[in-house]
Amino acid sequence: MKDFKDSAAREKVPFWLDPKKRAILFQLMTFAMVGLLAYYLTSNTLINLEKQSIATGFSFLQKESSFEIGESLIPYSAANTYARALLVGALNTIKVAFIGIVLTIILGTIIGMARLSTNWLLSKLAAIYIEFMQDIPILLQLFFWYAIFYETLPSSQEALNPGAGIYLSNRGVAFTIPEPHPAHLYMLLAFLVGCVIVYLIRRWARKRQEKTGQIFPVFLVSMGILVGFPLLTWWVLGAPLKMNVPKLGGFNFEGGLTVSPEFIALLLGLVLYTAAFVAEVVRAGIQSVSKGQREAAMSIGLRPVPVLNLVILPQALRVIVPPLTSQMLNLTKNSSLAVAIGYPDFVSVANTTINQTGQSIEGVALIMAVYLFFSLSTSVFMNWYNKRVALVER
Amino acid sequence: MKQVVQAEEIRPPITHIGVIGWVKNNLFNGVFNSILTVVTLFLLWKVVPPFFRWAFIDSAWHTTSQACREAAGACWSIISMNYRFILFGFYPYEEQWRPLLSMLILFGLLFYSRDRSHWKKPLAYGWIIGLFTMGLLMKGGILGLPSVESTQWGGLPLTLLLAVFGLTAAYPLGVILALGRRSRMPGVKILCILYIEMIRGVPLISLLFMSSIIFPLFLPEGVTFNKILRAQVAIILFTAAYIAEVVRGGLQGMSRGQYEAAESIGLNYYLTMRLVILPQALKIVIPPTVSILISAFKDTSLVVIIALFDLLKTTQSVLSNPEWMGFSREAYVFVAILYFLGCFSMSNYSRKLEKELSRGD
Numbered sequence: 001m002k003d004f005k006d007s008a009a010r011e012k013v014p015f016w017l018d019p020k021k022r023a024i025l026f027q028l029m030t031f032a033m034v035g036l037l038a039y040y041l042t043s044n045t046l047i048n049l050e051k052q053s054i055a056t057g058f059s060f061l062q063k064e065s066s067f068e069i070g071e072s073l074i075p076y077s078a079a080n081t082y083a084r085a086l087l088v089g090a091l092n093t094i095k096v097a098f099i100g101i102v103l104t105i106i107l108g109t110i111i112g113m114a115r116l117s118t119n120w121l122l123s124k125l126a127a128i129y130i131e132f133m134q135d136i137p138i139l140l141q142l143f144f145w146y147a148i149f150y151e152t153l154p155s156s157q158e159a160l161n162p163g164a165g166i167y168l169s170n171r172g173v174a175f176t177i178p179e180p181h182p183a184h185l186y187m188l189l190a191f192l193v194g195c196v197i198v199y200l201i202r203r204w205a206r207k208r209q210e211k212t213g214q215i216f217p218v219f220l221v222s223m224g225i226l227v228g229f230p231l232l233t234w235w236v237l238g239a240p241l242k243m244n245v246p247k248l249g250g251f252n253f254e255g256g257l258t259v260s261p262e263f264i265a266l267l268l269g270l271v272l273y274t275a276a277f278v279a280e281v282v283r284a285g286i287q288s289v290s291k292g293q294r295e296a297a298m299s300i301g302l303r304p305v306p307v308l309n310l311v312i313l314p315q316a317l318r319v320i321v322p323p324l325t326s327q328m329l330n331l332t333k334n335s336s337l338a339v340a341i342g343y344p345d346f347v348s349v350a351n352t353t354i355n356q357t358g359q360s361i362e363g364v365a366l367i368m369a370v371y372l373f374f375s376l377s378t379s380v381f382m383n384w385y386n387k388r389v390a391l392v393e394r
Numbered sequence: 395m396k397q398v399v400q401a402e403e404i405r406p407p408i409t410h411i412g413v414i415g416w417v418k419n420n421l422f423n424g425v426f427n428s429i430l431t432v433v434t435l436f437l438l439w440k441v442v443p444p445f446f447r448w449a450f451i452d453s454a455w456h457t458t459s460q461a462c463r464e465a466a467g468a469c470w471s472i473i474s475m476n477y478r479f480i481l482f483g484f485y486p487y488e489e490q491w492r493p494l495l496s497m498l499i500l501f502g503l504l505f506y507s508r509d510r511s512h513w514k515k516p517l518a519y520g521w522i523i524g525l526f527t528m529g530l531l532m533k534g535g536i537l538g539l540p541s542v543e544s545t546q547w548g549g550l551p552l553t554l555l556l557a558v559f560g561l562t563a564a565y566p567l568g569v570i571l572a573l574g575r576r577s578r579m580p581g582v583k584i585l586c587i588l589y590i591e592m593i594r595g596v597p598l599i600s601l602l603f604m605s606s607i608i609f610p611l612f613l614p615e616g617v618t619f620n621k622i623l624r625a626q627v628a629i630i631l632f633t634a635a636y637i638a639e640v641v642r643g644g645l646q647g648m649s650r651g652q653y654e655a656a657e658s659i660g661l662n663y664y665l666t667m668r669l670v671i672l673p674q675a676l677k678i679v680i681p682p683t684v685s686i687l688i689s690a691f692k693d694t695s696l697v698v699i700i701a702l703f704d705l706l707k708t709t710q711s712v713l714s715n716p717e718w719m720g721f722s723r724e725a726y727v728f729v730a731i732l733y734f735l736g737c738f739s740m741s742n743y744s745r746k747l748e749k750e751l752s753r754g755d
Contacts, residue, residue: 027581034585041612048611119427120420121434135737136730137692139699140706144730147722333597340699347599360607367600368592375595 045361052358060357061086067352069344071260082353089349090370096263096345097332097374100270104331105324107271108278115283126279133276138334141273146265146341156253167246167253172260174246174253183237187230194229198222262343266335274331281327285320286312325382332374336367346370459717472721473728476712480728483548483703489540493551496528500554508743510750525562528555544622548703550732552622556694556704560629561637561687567630568637569676573667575638576645586638593635598696601628606700625697633690640682644675680751684744688737695733705729 049056061083068078073091076084115126133141150170154160159169165176178184198221205216234240246253289312297311338345347367354363408414422428452467455474462469473480482490503524506512532551535541547555574586593601605628606621613619619627648671656666698707709725712718718725 023579027579030582030585044614045608045611048615051615117427117430118420118423119430119434121431125434131738131741132734135688135692135734135741137695137706137733139695140726140730140733143706143710144723144726147726151720151722329595336597336599337696337699339599347597347603351603354603354607360603361611364600364604364608367603368596371597371600372592372595 054358056361058362060353060359060362063357065353065356067356069349070342071263071344082357085349086346086353086366089344089346092343092349093332093335093338093345093347093370093374096266096270096338096343097335100267100274100331100335101328103267103271104274104278104327107275108327109282111275111279112282112286115279116286130276130279133273134280136273138269138273139337139340142265142269142337142341145268146261149261149265159253165243165245169253170261171253172258173264175257175259176243176245177257179240179242179244181240181242183234183240186237187233190229190233191226194225198225201225260343262338262341265341266338266343266345270331270334273334274327277327277330278324281320281323284323285316288319289315321382321386325379325386328382329375329378332378333371336371459721462721468724468727469721470724470728472712472718472725476718479549480705480708480712480725481549482551483708484546485548485551486540486542486546489534489542492531492534492539492542493547493549496531497551497554499524499528499531500558510747525559544620547622549708550705552703553691553694553705556622556626556629556697557687557691559626560633560694561690563626564630564633564637564690565683567634569641569672571634571638572641572645575642590635590638593632594639598628598632598693599699601632602696602700604628621700622702625700625702629690629694632693633686636686636689637683640679640686641675643682644677644679645671647678648675677751681744681748684740684747688740688744691736691740692733705732 046056062081064078065080065082065085066078067085069076069085069088071092072088073095074084074088076088111126111129114122115130117123117126149172153168153170156167156169156171159167159174161167167174201216201221202218205218209215244257246258293311293315294307297307302310335345336347339348339351342348350363350367354360357363405411410418421431448467450467452465453470454462454465454467455470457465457471458475459469459471462471478487478490482493485493503521506520507517530536531539532547532555533542533544571586571590574582575590577583577586602625605624609619609624609627652670652674653666656670661669694704695706697704698710701707703711706729709729713722713725
């Protein structure tokens with residue numbers, strides 16, 4: 001009797017009033033709409049492409065690119081394929097993003113600390129810097145720095161020489177670098193060996209401290225090893241001191257390391273702009289640690305450096321890392337504005353490719369795919385780091 | 395005989411009060427801070443007076459470019475002689491009062507909306523009418539106003555238009571995406587997450603490229619959109635993803651009790667959202683929404699790259715005129731000041747609002 005009643009009640013509910021069925025129906029409708037839209041756009045595109053007789057697909061990547069790229073980390077010439085040209089662009093993006101991120105974190109931390117300083121003058125200057133930089137579009141800043149380079153600086157014949165071996169001109173900055181020597185390779189090896197040893201020492205020191213309570217001066221010893229090993233290698237291998245000094249050639253400097261004005265303008269703009277945001281992130285992170293924490297740490301007799309290292313930073317980093325990640329991603333994405341000042345980053349090379357081949361859909365798809373890859377890999381790494389600094393509850 | 399000792403009022407030492415005390419406490423408290431102060435003052439002394447000299451004393455304000463080249467300081471003449479073109483682009487010279495009036499309407503509306511006690515229904519209608527009037531004024535073609543093609547729009551009005559219309563249109567889309575992302579239906583949820591994360595993972599410039607070269611391919615033959623509208627669509631699609639994330643933050647801030655209370659009085663999903671959840675959630679996220687408006691305003695400058703004549707592009711085309719070549723610093727400083735004024739007033743307002751809202755009135 002009861003069973004009968006239940007099933008009758010169930011039958012009475014029409015499917016559009018049953019939440020589960022309605023949800024399925026709604027989702028099917030959504031998918032159908034998205035699918036129809038996609039179908040409509042694709043079919044239009046295919047018709048249009050056929051009319052303009054543009055072939056689809058990525059086969060153009062294997063063709064000869066026949067355009068030069070100003071700067072490249074790997075050997076490249078106009079005879080290489082489009083695929084290699086795009087690789088050059090991607091590497092240039094990685095280069096500027098990587099150097100930019102490192103410099104931004106350093107500068108941002110300094111400005112963030114200055115903002116929190118008890119020194120009124122410094123704190124106000126930092127506040128002004130942050131407000132100004134955040135309120136001016138990054139593109140405008142890039143144009144400004146680039147204009148400073150090509151308008152204000154003299155030609156390479158009359159290059160400014162602010163310090164020994166550094167030349168500033170509208171063709172970029174030329175640095176003196178050490179002449180290549182086999183000893184450099186061994187120094188690098190020594191440094192890597194030093195890194196491994198430092199890692200082992202840290203592990204050993206932590207274990208010993210947990211067992212016996214004795215503290216080993218890890219930081220000093222590590223620095224000694226990291227600096228000392230390469231220096232020792234350098235000395236053992238005859239201390240090569242020959243320098244590669246930039247000399248004025250016909251139009252530009254030869255020798256040394258010349259950094260293009262486009263690269264410097266891009267780097268300068270990205271770092272100065274993003275550092276303002278990072279400074280705010282750092283400030284908020286440090287302020288989030290309550291005053292009591294510092295006082296408690298000091299009251300159990302910790303010295304200022306351990307207070308910072310063991311108490312303040314671990315808690316502040318937890319607040320800092322997630323927004324810092326998004327700032328790093330912003331910097332990487334903003335590096336695409338290189339196209340506006342002519343630094344050959346990925347977008348710029350892809351744009352040239354699109355203009356030459358007419359493969360616009362493939363080109364834009366490549367741009368999106370590459371940046372999605374950068375974004376996802378950065379957030380995977382930062383999530384891993386975030387897990388490490390996150391609260392470990394025992 | 396009792397001696398009454400008159401307690402003398404002891405003032406704090408002079409080094410702790412007044413100007414000296416302030417300077418001592420804020421600039422010279424400790425060796426390190428004193429060094430910092432001295433170094434900073436020295437740097438300021440090195441930078442500020444020469445800059446002041448360049449910008450105000452040695453500068454040329456309203457001269458020909460020839461006189462400018464002879465002046466030792468800044469050449470503000472590039473602005474004063476070309477301001478109409480920088481501000482309005484290729485908009486017909488005689489008709490430039492129309493974009494000016496549109497901008498004034500916009501500023502008026504923004505200014506009136508500052509006060510939260512004005513946030514009522516009539517204000518919403520005011521905005522709709524205002525935006526509509528602005529569009530009509532710019533476009534013309536009625537009431538005896540000559541029609542001006544949107545290809546001729548440019549300068550500051552274009553920048554403002556892209557930002558304001560971009561945010562207005564992106565807002566509802568962003569709210570829908572945020573609701574979709576919080577939905578219990580896996581299909582809808584996945585679609586929304588895909589959209590939001592994809593857009594947030596790519597730079598705006600790639601969307602603008604898409605708008606300028608791929609959108610025309612998407613449309614059936616014979617249907618064309620103009621370039622400004624296409625860029626506007628790209629900005630809307632881009633901004634919506636960011637708004638969605640902000641709104642999601644607000645939705646997550648709602649306690650379960652709110653949903654349960656709404657359900658218990660028999661509201662369905664639509665009514666729950668419209669009457670209970672969204673009014674509260676959207677109120678929480680007003681300050682971050684203002685920061686999105688600020689970034690949208692700054693991001694519109696990117697349309698330079700697809701050759702739309704916004705404020706930055708008109709400035710650049712003045713700079714490419716041989717007569718005014720070489721005064722980029724002055725021109726960019728001027729544009730920077732305009733952007734700064736816009737963004738600074740908005741961020742200031744957002745901070746004020748945040749304080750008001752957190753007071754919980």
